[in-house]
Amino acid sequence: MPRLAGQAFQVYDTTLRDGAQQEGIALSVADKLAIAVLLDELGVGFIEGGWPGAVPKDTEFFKRAAKELDLRNAELAAFGATRKAGTRATDDPQVRALLDSEAPVVAVVAKHDVRHAERALRTTGEENLAMIADTVALLVREGRRVVVDAEHFFDGYRYDAAYSRQAVLTAFEAGAEVVALCDTNGGMVPSWVTQIVQDVRAAVGPDAVLGIHAHNDSGCAVANTLAAVEAGCAHVQGTVNGYGERTGNADLLAVVANLELKYGLPALARDDERPGGLPELTRIAHAISEITNISPFARSPYVGASAFAHKAGLHASAIRVDPDLYQHTDPALVGNDMRMLVSDMAGRASIELKGRELGFDLSDRPDVLSRVTERVKDAEARGYTYEAADASFELLLVEEIEGGRPQYFRVESWRTIVERSGGRGTPATAEATVKLHAGGERFVTTGEGNGPVNALDHALRQALVGAYPELEAFELIDFKVRILDSMHGTDAVTRVLIEMTDGQTSWSTVGVGPNLLEASWEALTDATIWGLLHAEVAPR
Ligand SMILES: CC(=O)SCCNC(=O)CCNC(=O)[C@H](O)C(C)(C)COP(=O)(O)OP(=O)(O)OC[C@H]1O[C@@H](n2cnc3c(N)ncnc32)[C@H](O)[C@@H]1OP(=O)(O)O
Ligand SMILES: CC(=O)C(=O)O
Numbered sequence: 243m244p245r246l247a248g249q250a251f252q253v254y255d256t257t258l259r260d261g262a263q264q265e266g267i268a269l270s271v272a273d274k275l276a277i278a279v280l281l282d283e284l285g286v287g288f289i290e291g292g293w294p295g296a297v298p299k300d301t302e303f304f305k306r307a308a309k310e311l312d313l314r315n316a317e318l319a320a321f322g323a324t325r326k327a328g329t330r331a332t333d334d335p336q337v338r339a340l341l342d343s344e345a346p347v348v349a350v351v352a353k354h355d356v357r358h359a360e361r362a363l364r365t366t367g368e369e370n371l372a373m374i375a376d377t378v379a380l381l382v383r384e385g386r387r388v389v390v391d392a393e394h395f396f397d398g399y400r401y402d403a404a405y406s407r408q409a410v411l412t413a414f415e416a417g418a419e420v421v422a423l424c425d426t427n428g429g430m431v432p433s434w435v436t437q438i439v440q441d442v443r444a445a446v447g448p449d450a451v452l453g454i455h456a457h458n459d460s461g462c463a464v465a466n467t468l469a470a471v472e473a474g475c476a477h478v479q480g481t482v483n484g485y486g487e488r489t490g491n492a493d494l495l496a497v498v499a500n501l502e503l504k505y506g507l508p509a510l511a512r513d514d515e516r517p518g519g520l521p522e523l524t525r526i527a528h529a530i531s532e533i534t535n536i537s538p539f540a541r542s543p544y545v546g547a548s549a550f551a552h553k554a555g556l557h558a559s560a561i562r563v564d565p566d567l568y569q570h571t572d573p574a575l576v577g578n579d580m581r582m583l584v585s586d587m588a589g590r591a592s593i594e595l596k597g598r599e600l601g602f603d604l605s606d607r608p609d610v611l612s613r614v615t616e617r618v619k620d621a622e623a624r625g626y627t628y629e630a631a632d633a634s635f636e637l638l639l640v641e642e643i644e645g646g647r648p649q650y651f652r653v654e655s656w657r658t659i660v661e662r663s664g665g666r667g668t669p670a671t672a673e674a675t676v677k678l679h680a681g682g683e684r685f686v687t688t689g690e691g692n693g694p695v696n697a698l699d700h701a702l703r704q705a706l707v708g709a710y711p712e713l714e715a716f717e718l719i720d721f722k723v724r725i726l727d728s729m730h731g732t733d734a735v736t737r738v739l740i741e742m743t744d745g746q747t748s749w750s751t752v753g754v755g756p757n758l759l760e761a762s763w764e765a766l767t768d769a770t771i772w773g774l775l776h777a778e779v780a781p782r
Contacts, residue, residue, distance in 0.1 A: 252420065252477035253509050254288040254389070254453065255281050255494055257530070259321045261485035262292070266536060273533050274303045275310060282313045284526050285510030285518040290319040290349055295339020304343035315511035315518070319389065320345035324352045324373040327365035331376040341384050348381050349389040352413065355398025356405040367405055374409060375416040382417035391455060395423040396430050399438050407445050420451045420477045425466060428459030428489060432469035439473035453477030456492045458484060463492035468500055482530045483542065495523055496543045503571050524577035544576045551581040553629065555589025558582060562591045583629040586622035590615050600636050602643065610642050617642070624754060625726045625735045631752035633772035650774050650781045651680040651706060653767070658694040658759060672697040681709030681782040695721060695762045702766060712777045715744045716770070723758060740765040742773060749773065
């Protein structure tokens with residue numbers, strides 16, 4: 243990539259502007275400020291904060307950012323459009339709002355497809371070029387660094403290359419520091435991007451800084467971004483987790499990881515006090531997911547929970563020799579972890595590695611490995627799933643290693659009643675009775691709840707808490723039910739997954755049974771036992 247030699251490389255994040263254009267994302271000013279801090283920690287060079295003057299929250303963001311943010315790595319960029327057709331840039335209130343935002347960098351979206359100039363702006367191609375020139379020149383005169391977002395550049399170039407090229411030259415001549423070529427409709431494929439960027443590079447000369455802004459409608463946004471870099475773009479735009487309008491933007495996290503790990507290009511700034519950089523990638527991806535309130539996508543490259551999770555037995559057997567045999571990079575480099583998944587696709591190597599992950603050395607226990615592998619395959623055929631229930635798997639492992647699980651209690655019986663005493667619309671209530679033996683005593687307890695599982699949980703806890711006060715800290719935090727109707731012809735079986743926490747860590751168990759309550763009881767008691775085992779409580 244000769245274009246990059248000796249050239250500063252720019253990573254430009256647009257999560258707070260284009261990312262916020264994603265359906266389902268609604269960021270408050272406080273959310274935006276919090277995300278900006280995380281992006282700065284990561285080490286991006288530019289943070290596009292929004293469109294001041296168009297979106298009131300964005301105007302407010304720039305006001306507060308000036309006072310509240312202490313950015314160490316990134317420059318703030320305000321986004322806006324060229325002046326309107328037939329007016330003067332100095333009179334355009336939107337352009338004025340960009341200056342008023344006091345952001346040191348301004349990104350100006352400008353039409354680079356003559357059809358858009360004529361049909362969307364209802365003006366001439368010539369006037370559109372004048373709009374670009376006037377707006378950029380004014381912003382530069384006012385001391386701003388200007389990035390021109392060449393909207394619809396690639397589609398425009400394929401329709402009328404001379405016009406789109408002229409628009410880029412106009413922006414540079416007016417003083418733009420960067421022209422970011424946009425695949426606004428996201429329909430490009432890498433070979434088209436390569437060809438077009440090479441053509442533009444030849445037209446603008448070696449010193450002009452070209453950028454790339456790719457949407458993901460063809461599923462190629464990251465690939466198109468990398469193709470553009472290889473063809474001579476030294477400025478990449480994208481969003482965290484690939485958020486953005488429609489199918490999103492290039493996922494900036496995958497882009498920077500590829501730039502650093504595959505091309506050896508330092509993309510993220512490093513700061514001695516706040517190290518940042520790639521090792522923070524996974525943490526920051528997840529922290530930003532929390533703020534956007536969009537569950538992290540498990541299969542995201544590099545940062546997803548499944549990015550380094552291995553399920554197939556054959557993969558595990560090679561990974562036991564060397565993880566590099568089935569991983570494209572070391573997960574620690576991006577702050578992620580390798581995980582083994584146990585399922586009906588596991589072999590003995592998977593069980594050995596999962597055991598190691600859970601703190602059991604089974605390397606010289608081939609008998610245990612064979613028995614556990616067989617039990618897992620048999621249980622999964624009956625509807626269990628261990629990849630989402632590590633705690634149940636660990637109890638199974640303990641049974642096979644130690645010849646049984648710890649006997650914290652012995653259940654005599656349990657039952658539930660669900661009752662609605664009012665008319666339609668009155669909520670039903672549930673009651674459960676549990677009879678069990680613990681700490682040398684027999685307990686008969688009753689619990690109430692808004693549903694039978696909730697009532698069973700209360701009754702079980704009440705029965706046990708005298709013998710095991712540690713249970714006070716346990717809380718059931720998630721409960722998922724799935725009916726598996728293909729398992730037994732017409733007889734459906736129910737699978738329940740439960741997540742419990744002690745306030746510090748959380749664990750998941752699975753139960754399967756012919757009805758919801760049997761499956762729930764199994765998952766509930768397993769979760770209780772695992773919690774006590776991990777609190778290092780001895781059976782009483
Ligand atoms: C590719 C991208 O994602 S660019 C970013 C897009 N982001 C947004 O649109 C979010 C923020 N947008 C808004 O708040 C509003 O759309 C505003 C404030 C910008 C404009 O609102 P309105 O004045 O009500 O206009 P409206 O949204 O209906 O139409 C857009 C106007 O901008 C003009 N326009 C569109 N692109 C450009 C451009 N690159 N340069 C100059 N003007 C442009 C259109 O011609 C239209 O002008 P008209 O009102 O004279 O017909
Ligand atoms: C600027 C921009 O967001 C685009 O063209 O997609």
